[in-house]
Amino acid sequence: MLTILWIQLKGILLQKWTGQAGWFGLFKAGDKWDLFVSSGRVSGFSDNVWKKILSLDLNPYVSKKIIGLPDFGDDGTTLNGLVFKSENRVFPLGAGKDIGCGFRVLHVPRNKVDIEKIEREYQFFAKNITSYKPGTTLLDEEIEQIFYSNSDRPSLIKQEEVKLSFGRIGKGNHFIEFRTIDIKDQLAAKKLGFETGDIIIHIHSGSGLFLEYMILKYAALFNNNRGYQNAYELHFPFENCLIQQFLADAERCLQVSIANRNALERLIIEWIGSAIRVLDVSHDVIEVEGTTVHYQKAVQRYSEYKGLDIAIIPTTIEEQSYLVNRTGHFSFVNHGSGEGEEGDTQNIGSVKTNFDKTSSRTFFGINDSLEIATRNAWYKIICNLNPWICIKNFNEW
């Protein structure tokens, strides 16, 4: 039964696709999906991606308008670039396991940058923020505040473990990058106070390994040996007691992530002297509004800064990133152009890094994303961000 429906859905999607002119398009399936993906990406969808699309499409609790952004792809459990909402039902893995993970962007005007100092000291700084920092940047009262200011529901989070991942970047995709600005839209850049030669610092950091484990612990509790492989098959009534506790902990993950980016920002400013915060946005989000639950998995929203709605689109270590300005009514932005933990080893080119082992991840080119965004008038590029220094955590965890 499921197989027939799945083939049918695939058929509908492909039919919609062939109805479109050009090599990119907007797919619609069963009235629910707006999938902004290039044909190249669609033809590469694995059976697992189709199964995940199908299970959301058929689920009566999932409301209309499921959005798939241009960086839509499978992260192994969930779908990146996905926005959806459910009514009276909660999908504990709807936003993945690193809830709260997000980007923070800082700006340093060129007359405030000591390039030589940064180049001289970044290795030392990298060592500091990739090693254990048990509690050095977080007081017990601050943890209490994060944990219990929004809910007094019990928690699976162990406070001592949170301290261990505080003031540091986690493994995997997380990074702190220093990039130089190359202006593309003079007017917008002027509004932001950006000039060529200024520096952008891009922090990508999540809730930390222990909180990711905690979300997986909930998933195991909910899964209860039923052996679900597809995260979207796992869903429970909104009023379920454990689900309510999970939602409180998901909110705590969000707060811990933001607080950790605050700590990293403080550490950077202590090191280089000054930096101006431009944006902070979480891209793995569960948000509750009454009994409606909103999920964003690897999806950004714009952030207001000096009268403009802006977002940053990263690509890879050695390629340009982009700071963009919203021009249309569409509220979401892809969070990057990469997916997956496998693939060819990336060349880090001339970028200064704290590691000699390169990451091995598959990254899709940014061109599809830019083309689809341009055609749909979603945003305009304010400036290219040129690679300079990339700090990653290749330690144990």
Ligand SMILES: Nc1nc2c(ncn2[C@@H]2O[C@H](COP(=O)(O)O)[C@@H](O)[C@H]2O)c(=O)[nH]1
């Ligand atoms: N500029 C860099 N971009 C990177 C790097 N590693 C990954 N990425 C991009 O960021 C997003 C975010 O990843 P996620 O873990 O939140 O899914 C990813 O899609 C890539 O486009 C990097 O080292 N530098």
Ligand SMILES: [Mn+2]
């Ligand atoms: Mn992330």
